[in-house]
Amino acid sequence: MTLTNKARYALMSLMGVGLAFIYIPLSVVVINSFNASRTFSWPPTDLSLKWWSKAAANTGVRQALGWSISAGLTATAIALLLGTCLAFAVSRYEFFGKGIISLLVVLPISLPGVVTGIALSNAFTQQLGISTSLLTVIIGHATFCIVVVYNNALARLRRMGTSLQEASMDLGANGFTTFRLITLPNLASALFAGGLLAFGLSFDEIVVTTFTAGPGIQTLPIWIYNNLFRPNQAPVVNVVAATLVVFSVLPIYLSQRLSQDSTSGGRF
Amino acid sequence: MGRVNNSLASWMHKRPKVRLLALLAAPGLWLVIAYLGALGALLITAFFTINNFTGDTIPGFSLGNFHDMVTDPAYRNVMFRTLGIALSVTLICSVIAIPMAFFMAKVAKPRSQKFLVALVLTPLWASYLVKIYAWRSMLEPKTGVIDWLLSPLGIHSPGFGGPAIIIGLSYLWLPYMILPIYAGLERLPNSLLDASGDLGAHNFYTFRKVILPLIFPSLVAGSMFTFSLSLGDYITAQIIGGKLQMLGNVVYQNFSINLPFAATIATIPVTIMALYLWLVRRTGALASL
Secondary structure, eight states: OOOOHHHHHHHHHHHHHHHHHHHHHHHHHHHHTTBOSSSOOSSOSOBOSHHHHHHHTOHHHHHHHHHHHHHHHHHHHHHHHHHHHHHHHHHHOOOTTHHHHHHHHHHHHHSOHHHHHHHHHHIIIIISOOOOOHHHHHHHHHHHHHHHHHHHHHHHHHHHOSHHHHHHHHTTOOHHHHIIIIIHHHHHHHHHHHHHHHHHHHHHOOHHHHHHOOTTOOOHHHHHHHHTTOGGGHHHHHHHHHHHHHHTHHHHHHHHHHOOSOTTTTOO | OHHHHHHHHHHHHTOHHHHHHHHHHHHHHIIIIIIIHHHHHHHHHTTOEEOTTTOOEEOSOOOHHHHHHHHOHHHHHHHHHHHHHHHHHHHHHHHHHHHHHHIIIIISOHHHHHHHHHHHHHHHHSOHHHHHHHHHHHHOTTTSHHHHHHGGGTOOOOOSSHHHHHHHHHHHHHHHHHHHHHHHHHHSOHHHHHHHHHTTOOHHHHIIIIIHHHHHHHHHHHHHHHHHHHHTOOHHHHHHSTTOOOHHHHHHHHHHHOHHHHHHHHHHHHHHHHHHHHHHHHHTTTTTO
């Protein structure tokens, strides 16, 4: 499109303003973690690394990180299994209720977290009579993680078609061998992208976790939230926040290197 | 072992129904029982009442909660406020996202394009709480970043409240709006824009008459995120909303003291979302995505 120079520069500056809007708050978080003072005031007058070592030694943070990782990994494993099965069923078979099941799978992520949260909590504690624990957190997380694995796997399965599978079976491989040697390797990078996103969603989840976590169970977001308004914990919260900002680059890097399927990692 | 494997494989090969059942059983049961069952139970709870002294829920059928919700002006206010916030967030996100997406898709060189997409995507992986926490530092009156940066220009931080919630939520969901619009613009052939220009249309006229109608489905797709995610949010309001409440806050507060009423309030965002989806479906925007 032939744009006038004026329009070109206008668009470029709007892009710049947009990126500044996105990145200034994140930079503030990172810089703030080096603030030597215990209380927040901008700009920081003194910089120091002492809160970083304090945070690294903080048992609450370490324990929360451990819970977040174990909940995330387990929920991701469940989502990988269920999401892939569902993607196979939807892409390779015709059955009654297909439309309903593909709607049902996106529902947990489309409805507000607070609705999913109180629904699950109510079902666990009132209907089933089981007390909340780490397991209930995992069940909650897996429920909304299925969809991202499903989306990624479904897109890949549709693109792959069935000709490779048919060729393998024509050459004498049985269903299991074909799955192991043909289908799974072709699906692997899509499953990786889906699994990465599922773990990311679980790791960042706070609302459903609030309602399904057992007493004493604090995932990292819950830990941050519980300490957000405690003035003497502020410096440690700052360091944890900065770490999370810095590490957000990692999944983007991984997914851009390993999967060309979609830039959004299948959120859409 | 190999023999058993082989005969099982051929047994299953001849029975597509068995294969389908094996694939569907686990995810189907999970979604229907663990999720749909829980949602159904919550909806039923909305018709229960509670014992005012013990706080226990009493099963039964009563429309009292719905009556309270509709007649109490406080809840009506919260509902309209939440709707207003969700709509403002959607509008602000579109206004910021369209020029950014346009620059990324049509102006930037192919090499920087991929980098820009990564730049827009990265914050999606930064923690939700951290981003709202960041805005606490930005908006803090007097000692915050906005007052430090913009007070020489005579602009002051709005402080914590409604505007802060709108800014915070727009910040959170902006990438969800940029990405579908970017994808839509990338699919749009340059020749259309050239043709419009050759026929004498100014840039803005081309935007209004050619680009906007063609990216409308992408805008709708983005709005589903910005609108629905804002509608149910309560954490942002808790952190930067001051005393202001959204629907989610009312649900959250009632959860431990009056679960049936929390369930009743929770039906509002679900109903609004269902209406919105129905409306979107009627415009046919999703079919052309």
